[in-house]
Amino acid sequence: MIIPRLALKNLFGAGLRTWLNVVVLSFSFVAIIGLQGIYDGMNNQAVQALTDAEYGGGQYWQENYDPYEPLSLPDAHAPLPEALLGLKDAGLAAPVLIVQGTIYPSGRIQPVLIKGIDPEQSVISIPTHFLAREDIKLPALIGTRMAKNAGLKKGDTITVRWRDAQGTFDAKDVRIVEVMRTTAQSIDRGQIWVPLKKIQELARMPNEASLVVLAQDTEPLKEGLAGWNFKNLEFLLKDITELVQAKTIGGSIMYVILLLLAMLAIFNTQVLSIFRRRKEMGTLMALGFTRVKVIQLFTLEGAMHGVLAALVAAIYGTPLLVLFTKKGWAMPESVDSYGFAIGDKLIPTYGAGLIIGTTVLVLLVTTIVSFLPTRKIAKLKPTDALRGRMS
Amino acid sequence: MENSFLIKTKELVKIYPIGWKKLAALDHVNLGFEKAEFTGVVGPSGSGKTTLLNIIGSLDVPTAGSAEVLGKKVEDLSNRQAAALRNHSIGFIFQTFNLLPVYTVFENVEFPLLLLGLSADERKQKVRKALEWVDLVDRAKSKPAQLSGGQCQRVAIARAVVKKPAIILADEPTANLDAENSHNILQTMEELNRELKTTFIFATHDEKVIRYIRRKITLVDGKVAKDEVMNPTKAERKGQ
Numbered sequence: 166m167i168i169p170r171l172a173l174k175n176l177f178g179a180g181l182r183t184w185l186n187v188v189v190l191s192f193s194f195v196a197i198i199g200l201q202g203i204y205d206g207m208n209n210q211a212v213q214a215l216t217d218a219e220y221g222g223g224q225y226w227q228e229n230y231d232p233y234e235p236l237s238l239p240d241a242h243a244p245l246p247e248a249l250l251g252l253k254d255a256g257l258a259a260p261v262l263i264v265q266g267t268i269y270p271s272g273r274i275q276p277v278l279i280k281g282i283d284p285e286q287s288v289i290s291i292p293t294h295f296l297a298r299e300d301i302k303l304p305a306l307i308g309t310r311m312a313k314n315a316g317l318k319k320g321d322t323i324t325v326r327w328r329d330a331q332g333t334f335d336a337k338d339v340r341i342v343e344v345m346r347t348t349a350q351s352i353d354r355g356q357i358w359v360p361l362k363k364i365q366e367l368a369r370m371p372n373e374a375s376l377v378v379l380a381q382d383t384e385p386l387k388e389g390l391a392g393w394n395f396k397n398l399e400f401l402l403k404d405i406t407e408l409v410q411a412k413t414i415g416g417s418i419m420y421v422i423l424l425l426l427a428m429l430a431i432f433n434t435q436v437l438s439i440f441r442r443r444k445e446m447g448t449l450m451a452l453g454f455t456r457v458k459v460i461q462l463f464t465l466e467g468a469m470h471g472v473l474a475a476l477v478a479a480i481y482g483t484p485l486l487v488l489f490t491k492k493g494w495a496m497p498e499s500v501d502s503y504g505f506a507i508g509d510k511l512i513p514t515y516g517a518g519l520i521i522g523t524t525v526l527v528l529l530v531t532t533i534v535s536f537l538p539t540r541k542i543a544k545l546k547p548t549d550a551l552r553g554r555m556s
Numbered sequence: 557m558e559n560s561f562l563i564k565t566k567e568l569v570k571i572y573p574i575g576w577k578k579l580a581a582l583d584h585v586n587l588g589f590e591k592a593e594f595t596g597v598v599g600p601s602g603s604g605k606t607t608l609l610n611i612i613g614s615l616d617v618p619t620a621g622s623a624e625v626l627g628k629k630v631e632d633l634s635n636r637q638a639a640a641l642r643n644h645s646i647g648f649i650f651q652t653f654n655l656l657p658v659y660t661v662f663e664n665v666e667f668p669l670l671l672l673g674l675s676a677d678e679r680k681q682k683v684r685k686a687l688e689w690v691d692l693v694d695r696a697k698s699k700p701a702q703l704s705g706g707q708c709q710r711v712a713i714a715r716a717v718v719k720k721p722a723i724i725l726a727d728e729p730t731a732n733l734d735a736e737n738s739h740n741i742l743q744t745m746e747e748l749n750r751e752l753k754t755t756f757i758f759a760t761h762d763e764k765v766i767r768y769i770r771r772k773i774t775l776v777d778g779k780v781a782k783d784e785v786m787n788p789t790k791a792e793r794k795g796q
């Protein structure tokens with residue numbers, strides 16, 4: 166117990182130097198947790214938004230369906246198997262039929278995906294109920310990005326052209342019944358949502374679908390379905406997870422620099438104090454300290470910078486981070502173009518794992534940085550130390 | 557009478573390499589020190605006084621020969637054993653006081669007792685007593701920086717005697733003090749020597765110290781040149 170007491174005393178005795186180090190270190194502490202929490206929040210929010218609006222509890226894909234291969238789309242449809250129909254009727258699944266089409270907003274040609282979905286569905290959080298309009302022949306729902314891109318607004322009518330199952334071109338006017346705001350671009354850009362029944366009819370693909378979205382927390386069917394492949398959430402979210410990870414690595418460079426800066430300050434303090442406090446070490450040895458104890462003392466003294474920094478960081482960091490989680494970050498428009506489904510506001514998440522992990526990391530690194538310079542003490546002769554000399 | 561020696565050196569040699577020459581700081585030194593001695597080691601600068609004290613204090617090891625302290629051969633001790641010997645049985649007093657700057661007077665004196673693992677009550681009692689000896693009870697809460705040189709050295713003496721060690725080694729304890737303070741601390745040490753039967757060994761140039769010591773060992777070039785009885789006490793005079 167004598168070593169921690171002495172270490173603490175020495176640390177406080179050093180005054181301003183200690184507090185400078187502690188404050189710098191606490192900055193990196195708060196920055197690491199703050200930044201990482203933003204990325205975690207980004208990830209969670211994006212995952213949540215995509216799960217809510219698009220992926221549900223996973224999707225069954227018709228075996229030819231491949232979102233990265235537009236050429237495969239004309240073949241990516243098949244009648245719904247019994248089992249999926251059952252899920253649909255139970256309200257646990259929403260089939261989506263995707264047909265390639267073209268629109269001509271103000272004379273330009275623009276390819277679109279026409280997506281048929283049951284207006285009654287509640288599996289994903291698209292406001293499909295707007296499509297339940299008996300008075301309109303072909304109601305359509307689009308997102309704000311699509312609306313902006315194509316210069317469309319609610320109430321507009323536009324001609325859509327597509328090829329049906331036989332490859333014959335057909336065209337119809339659709340009426341935009343609603344422009345929806347959604348954070349998930351992947352259900353917005355270049356897409357027109359229409360009632361499933363209508364597009365099945367028009368494309369001559371009765372009772373067919375390209376994919377079926379399961380409701381969240383719905384178990385996929387036990388047995389496989391011929392011609393349909395189940396894609397779980399992990400697979401569907403892979404892209405976004407990778408994207409966030411890439412951003413995290415980019416962001417972590419900044420806090421690695423911050424951490425390095427703090428470590429350099431502590432390392433410097435340690436080297437200096439080991440150089441300047443030889444006589445004190447000699448005295449401690451004369452009083453009965455072994456070299457090992459002196460090393461422990463000086464290491465602990467340095468490592469306690471980390472402990473103090475954690476405390477200081479907790480004092481001003483906690484209210485700060487709580488404020489962040491309460492207020493969230495207003496997201497600039499430009500973030501939307503990153504491809505994240507975040508929305509206008511980013512709510513950081515500060516999990517226990519993040520906080521404990523960061524604390525352990527900082528304490529570990531501080532201890533190592535504090536220990537390294539003390540190895541010189543191992544070779545120090547008490548007599549030389551007492552004279553205040555280097556060996 | 558061999559056994560009555562607290563400290564005994566046998567053909568003690570300490571050699572320092574100076575460049576590619578060798579310097580014998582101690583050259584076959586044979587000395588014995590008994591309980592309750594009050595002895596000064598004198599000699600010109602560089603004659604080996606500090607080196608001798610350091611080896612006796614197990615802070616250093618001999619190059620050849622032997623130094624036996626309280627029945628233990630310094631040259632055979634491990635780091636740990638040497639530290640334990642210093643902790644339990646040897647008090648050091650330095651020319652530059654060497655107090656721990658962040659500790660108060662009380663805590664500085666308490667420090668060796670903490671290392672010995674004494675209880676808080678025991679420590680408090682012993683520290684109080686030690687501070688009474690050196691007449692610093694009223695400065696217990698001061699930091700070393702707030703004390704004069706003489707007061708600092710008295711704290712250092714209290715720190716050395718608080719654990720009642722068998723031996724106190726004092727290397728030039730008066731070199732940084734004025735005449736009045738020097739006499740003051742020498743008187744204190746003399747009293748402690750008489751009361752506690754602690755063996756004091758000084759390394760010194762100081763005439764004032766020489767007036768107090770009862771045995772004077774003169775080193776020249778690492779060799780014992782003279783070993784004489786000084787200012788003998790009544791008991792010693794009777795014995796002669």
Ligand SMILES: Nc1ncnc2c1ncn2[C@@H]1O[C@H](COP(=O)(O)OP(=O)(O)OP(=O)(O)O)[C@@H](O)[C@H]1O
Pocket residue numbers: 572573579580581599600601602603604605606607608759
């Ligand atoms: N660590 C060392 N390395 C090399 N030489 C040393 C070392 N320590 C002491 N010496 C040499 O050993 C000799 C004796 O030194 P020591 O310090 O014992 O002398 P001293 O009698 O205490 O002198 P002073 O009165 O100046 O304190 C000196 O010549 C000194 O230069």
Ligand SMILES: [Mg+2]
Pocket residue numbers: 605606607727759
């Ligand atoms: Mg000397």
